[in-house]
Amino acid sequence: MAQLKIRNVSVSFGKKQILHSVDLQVSNGEFVTILGPSGSGKSTLFHLIGGLLHPDNGHISLNNHEITGERGHISYMPQSPSLLPWRTILDNVLLGQELSGIADSEYARMMLQKAGLGDYEKAYPHELSGGMKQRAAFIRALLSPQSVICLDEPFSALDELTRLDMQKWLLSIWQEHQKTILFVTHNIDEALFLSDRIVVLSQKPAHIVKEFTVPFPRPRNEDILLTREFLEVKKDIYYTLKQGLAVQS
Known part of the structure; x- marks a missing residue:
């Protein structure tokens, strides 16, 4: 079992606040994507979960065990291999x-x-x-x-077709092993195609603007990317992202 809880987490670098009162829970075997504009603090959140940074306020726990500031509890895959x-x-x-x-x-x-x-x-x-x-x-x-895998924009450097192939491959492997995955991207299509749930962050200081439960059943294939239902949900997320961008640091 792997239940990750992030409670009221805030962090600043000098006088610049990066995250403000972030609350997030990821259940065992869930695939959750954090979606936000570039520079919104998505990678910083991963560094906090992984114990590379310590929050100014708040707590992080895994299976009801406090891991704030502790390393070694998650498996982390950055943008580069x-x-x-x-x-x-x-x-x-x-x-x-x-x-x-x-x-x-x-x-x-x-x-x-x-x-x-x-x-x-x-x-x-x-x-x-x-x-x-x-x-x-x-x-x-x-x-x-480790029971939780954090993936930080792992496909961002790939071309579109290779990226889609990698997304399909990732889903096939995840569905077989059902590890808990927290995924970071700024690509709405990628977030919708992969996730059970999408968490949208605002611009810095980042907070959670809204959460979306992805309505599409699994298993998924690329045909879903061109359906009317997919485009409608994508539009809702797009306007939520715009709302988040309107937040001034």
């Missing part, structure tokens, strides 16, 4: 397990096979395409023992 260039792909995906003292190389090989990387386990990161590196990085996050 951040694979270690001197390690093979297999060794890279095993890194999280190694740091926890347990490494299951056979299961890792099976996951690489499912990701279409079975022939690349002995390759090095420079030998892989951008999409392949992202798959390897996600497998590393998935294999780490």
Whole structure:
């Protein structure tokens, strides 16, 4: 079980307030996306959850255990794959397990096979395409023992078609393993296609403007992106984002 609670969290850098009284709960196995304008503090929120930063106010808990300012409770995947260039792909995906003292190389090989990387386990990161590196990085996050995975715009550097392929692949893997995922993006289509729930942040100092429960059943495929229902929900989220942008820091 993995229930993440963020309660009344605020943080400032110097005199600049970044987050203001953010309250958010993510349930076990839920896929929640944080959507907001660039620079609104989405990545800062991840750094707070991961213990890299300490909030000025508020508390963060996981399964009713206080983790505010503590590291090691989540698995984190940044925008870049951040694979270690001197390690093979297999060794890279095993890194999280190694740091926890347990490494299951056979299961890792099976996951690489499912990701279409079975022939690349002995390759090095420079030998892989951008999409392949992202798959390897996600497998590393998935294999780490933490029950919550935070994904920070992992597909933003990919072209549109590769990005859609990666989104479909991510959904297929997530639906199989049902880990709790907190996802950051500023792309409305991506948020709607992937999520159970979408949390919209305002401009700095960021607070939650509104939450949307995504009404589309799973499993999903790309056909949904062109439906009238999808475009109607997208329009609602777009105007909510505009409302958030109107907030002045």
